[in-house]
Amino acid sequence: MTPKTCLPFIFILSFLPSVCPFVVCHPYCMHTHSLLPYLSHSLTHSLSLTHFDLHTLTAQPLRVVTEDTCLFHYLVPAPMSPSNKSVGSDAGSQDSGDGNAGPRSVCVYNLHCVLLCIANLFMCDLIFTMVCVCRRGAVRLGMSKLTQVDFAPKELVSYCKETQTATEALTHTDQKADEEEDEEITARPIGDDAQEEKDEHDTAKELTEEEKLQVLHSEDFLSFFERGSRIVERALAEHVDVCFDYSGRDLEDKEGDLQAGAKLVLNRQFADERWTKNRVVTCLDWSPQYPELLMASYNNNEDAPHEPDGVALVWNLKYKKGTPEYIFHCQSEVMSAGFAKFHPNLVVGGTYSGQIVLWDNRSNKRTPVQRTPLSAAAHTHPVYCVNVVGTQNANNLISISTDGKMCSWSLDMLSQPQDSLELVFKQSKAVAVTSMAFPVGDVNNFVVGSEDGSVYTACRHGSKAGITEVFEGHHGPVTGLSCHSAGGPVDFSHLFISSSFDWTVKLWSTKSTRPLYSFEDSCDYVYDAMWSPTHPALFACVDLAGRLDLWNLNNDTEVPTASVCVEGAPALNRVRWAQSGKEIATGDSEGQVQVYDVGEQICVPKADEWTRFVRTLAEINESRDEAEELANV
């Protein structure tokens, strides 16, 4: 038994200063009457006593204690020096106490003694512990290093479909009900009851100014008003000549003939005093679903800092009204925009801040219904190219920013890109992309034009995802790219054209890294070029001098077939063919959008255009090879 285990016994002993402790506590003694001397003897023997203790002990004769004495008195130590204690003692950890005071005098202070004993016990134990500690010596307690385990929370990507529109208010039926009520009210005063009239007047004047304002600002009213005003504007702008005579007697002047010969005629011009003044058109797109809808995006108006920086307007060619069909705006300049190809209600915009915004014309909001986050996972540089590629069921929104980062998004969820890719050329040079084009039917391979004047082909998926090849030829930043899109008997989808600040438009084939041909008719920065969607050999380009050129390669590759200069010669920024191939929209630096009708003799391809184009291409190739030979020689 260690000293520790004996302690409880002695503790109990202290509390029961009568017969019990003799029986209970002492492990060695079986006989109660011999216990006391035995106890005292064992105590003295079992404790390895120092000279100090021995002296005190042997000097004292052990007395017989009566029942009412505090037996513990023997065991209570005087405050003693702890260093004399040793480990292996069996009995209590104290010295046997001083027997100085007579038992009789002690018994008066029984309780006092008990408490003292207890206190001493604890102290002794503590001291004993300390003794042991000091005895051991070599052990040092210290704080260990803090161990931490961290698992970061995963950002839950949530699908947030915010394009759900509010339930339509039954404005028509309400209106009808109101009308009916009005009729009733007017009908009644016809009756002879003056009292009734008064009542109706009272009920009619119920709405106070406040209530009227409230009604005017209520959501139902606003949505009705917007729809209604659109319809009314269209109706008011129509200039229908109801007196037209189909027999042709009134047609004296042959305007039609003149127009028949004309190649490019200005059809409409769109501008809005509030939304397009002082802004530059940054992108144009025709709606795939409704051929009369044209979307134009604009950058910021420096003269109006409180107006939103980015504006996208949808213009309607079908009606003569001069105001936009839909007005959308956002906080950052819209650098590129387009109708989402497989979602006819959505308009996608790429902005200067790198955010991609989504507008929905089903909601009544003019601000975007969805936005991509402004984070390093998405874009942090201006997004100059946005495009929806794929099929009805599997489509992605592709966006490329000027730092070469390409992200592909799902239109349902713009909170994080599905995929992102850094477009770097030869592992080091990031490509500053200014334009992008996907060949028809291809969702993997595409071409990009960059600020350094080179055109690159790249692919999105696969082991070689990223830049594949470089096409060098331009001496200035590439501003526009267009892949051949006219479908026909022969496939020309390997052809694409690029326009650049170096005054040229170059024709390329993806099969060769050198340009096939260079069109050098322009005398200024060429800002955009686009193949006709119907005619295989026709493309349009616009330049800074306000010129719109139509090139028909089957006719002539040296000069444009048709050319028109926009009134006022503003710099033309964008050109877009309509899906029909019969109209061209151009946007300029004054914020105006012009729509030209192309003469049928130019824009409608004849049956042999494709074969002629094959021949033209062969000629071009030949002349290029010859030129190279000459150069090499």
Add this chain to the structure above:
Amino acid sequence: MTGMEEYNTGSESSFNSEEADSIVKECIESVVGVDDYSQNLVNKWTAGIVERCLTQLVKQGKTYKYIVTCAVMQKTGAGLHTANSCYWDTAMDGSSTVRWENRTMYCVVSVFAVAVA
């Protein structure tokens, strides 16, 4: 009082945490391995891991008291953070914490070894 029993005047070197790491990792893998998180089985796993770790550690034969804790958390996107620290004999005692994860769950096993007399 209790401090006394932990001291080891002992002859062996201090706690080898790398060895404990490898033992624990092996135990986790053998109990959980490639299974996915399953509410029905997770109790069995934690008990199994703790018991196995303990038996392996005791098999080493060193005079240590071991405390093994095991936490299994399903991967739902929440974060988990734990920390522990001890005040003991830095020469003799030691601890080791093993983080393990698979596709559906995290498992954190901590082993504390305290030298015994």
